[in-house]
Amino acid sequence: MSMEILNKLVARSIIDPGVVQAFSTGRIGEVISELDFSAELCDRLSHIEAESWAEYAVLAYRYVKAAEEREVRIQLPSPLEGLLPDQKRAEDEQAA
Amino acid sequence: MIPITREERQWFLRSLAQGLIDYLGVQEPPVPVEDLLKNPPPLYDSDFGVVDMYSNLWDATFARPPSQRGSIFVRIDLDPEERRFALARETLSALITSKQGRAMGLFDLLLPHLRESAEYFASHLLAPATMLKAYHEQGGRARGISKTFAIPPFVALQRWEDFHAIDQTS
Numbered sequence: 278m279s280m281e282i283l284n285k286l287v288a289r290s291i292i293d294p295g296v297v298q299a300f301s302t303g304r305i306g307e308v309i310s311e312l313d314f315s316a317e318l319c320d321r322l323s324h325i326e327a328e329s330w331a332e333y334a335v336l337a338y339r340y341v342k343a344a345e346e347r348e349v350r351i352q353l354p355s356p357l358e359g360l361l362p363d364q365k366r367a368e369d370e371q372a373a
Numbered sequence: 374m375i376p377i378t379r380e381e382r383q384w385f386l387r388s389l390a391q392g393l394i395d396y397l398g399v400q401e402p403p404v405p406v407e408d409l410l411k412n413p414p415p416l417y418d419s420d421f422g423v424v425d426m427y428s429n430l431w432d433a434t435f436a437r438p439p440s441q442r443g444s445i446f447v448r449i450d451l452d453p454e455e456r457r458f459a460l461a462r463e464t465l466s467a468l469i470t471s472k473q474g475r476a477m478g479l480f481d482l483l484l485p486h487l488r489e490s491a492e493y494f495a496s497h498l499l500a501p502a503t504m505l506k507a508y509h510e511q512g513g514r515a516r517g518i519s520k521t522f523a524i525p526p527f528v529a530l531q532r533w534e535d536f537h538a539i540d541q542t543s
Contacts, residue, residue, distance in 0.1 A: 284388050290477065291392035291468070292414045297476050329478020332374060334388075335381050 279341045282312050287334045300330045318344055374481040382486065383493055389468065390498040402504050403523035406461045410445065418442075420471040423460065425449040433459035435466035443467055454525045461495035499524045500532040509536070 286308070290296040299308045306323030314322060321340050327333035394404060396414050413421035420437075422444035432451055437443035445463040447456060466487070469479045483490045500522045508521060518529035 284391065287385065287388035288392035288395055291389050291473070292396045292416060294416060294473060294476075297473070301476070328374065329481065330476070331385065331478035331482040334385060335375070335377050335482070338381055338384055 279314055279318055280338075280345055282314060283334075283337055283341050286312065290330060290334070297330045300333055305333065315344070374478075377482070379486075382482070382490060385482065386465075386490055386494045387497050387502075389465075390494055391501060393464075393498060394501055400504075402500070402508070402521050403457070404499050404501075404504075406457050406464065406499065410460060410464065410467075416473050417467070417471055420467045421445075421464070423447060432456075433463045435463040435470070437470055443470065452525075454519065454523050457499060457523055458495055458525050458528055461498045462491045464498070465491040465494045496524070496528050496532050496535075499528070502536060505532060505536045 286296065296308060299305050305325075309319055309322045312319075318341065322337050325333055325336050325340070327336055393409060393414075397405065397409055399405065407423060410421045410423050420443045422442050424444045424446045426446045426448060427450075428446075428448050431448070432455060433445050433447040435443060435445050445460055445467065447459055447463075451459060465483070468474045469483055469487075474480070500518070504522070505518075508518070513521065515530070515533045518524070518533055519526045522529065522532075524532070
């Protein structure tokens with residue numbers, strides 16, 4: 278989801294000079310805050326220091342990609358839960 | 374400029390291509406690249422143009438004569454699919470050297486790998502993942518891509534392989 282938002286922002290920047298102007302004048306945080314990033318990402322993306330918009334975009338890509346990979350890891354089931362389906366696990370718990 | 378990986382550069386190029394597709398508002402292939410160059414976004418009025426040339430040296434090349442509009446000079450006798458790919462490829466040079474492109478920092482990011490970047494950009498401008506996905510879901514096959522998207526067969530094959538290997542997982 279966050280990557281889709283970033284993709285759209287970078288796509289927009291090729292035809293909307295407002296995005297690059299906001300970056301060049303230190304107001305990229307205003308643009309970022311209008312988008313649907315999480316609070317943490319919004320804060321990080323608003324404070325990236327880069328020499329150009331293109332460099333900013335690549336650094337933003339790294340942050341967003343890392344954040345999405347962390348999310349995926351968090352969503353994985355814990356190995357402690359085992360591999361039993363929910364119903365079977367509930368039956369086992371009842372029997373015990 | 375910070376060092377960047379090929380994956381990062383390709384992501385950036387896909388996003389640029391998508392920006393132009395969004396501007397055109399097209400949902401289905403073929404993407405009208407020549408219309409884009411002849412009726413560009415206002416930001417690129419002095420950067421996009423097409424001039425037909427007789428040449429045996431190259432298929433197309435972008436040039437910006439001093440104080441004049443930049444244009445892509447394209448061989449007049451190319452096949453339609455080859456012409457579209459050559460125009461799409463040279464569009465990246467037009468973007469990089471434009472006022473907006475320079476303001477974005479495209480020059481430093483893309484110049485070291487210009488040829489590879491331009492071909493990658495062109496293949497995604499003419500056959501974006503969203504359209505390939507829709508084509509695939511409607512039962513489209515590899516052999517029909519070249520005709521449907523109006524791109525050269527070697528580009529069609531490469532995009533189809535990339536689509537199955539990468540695009541669907543990104």
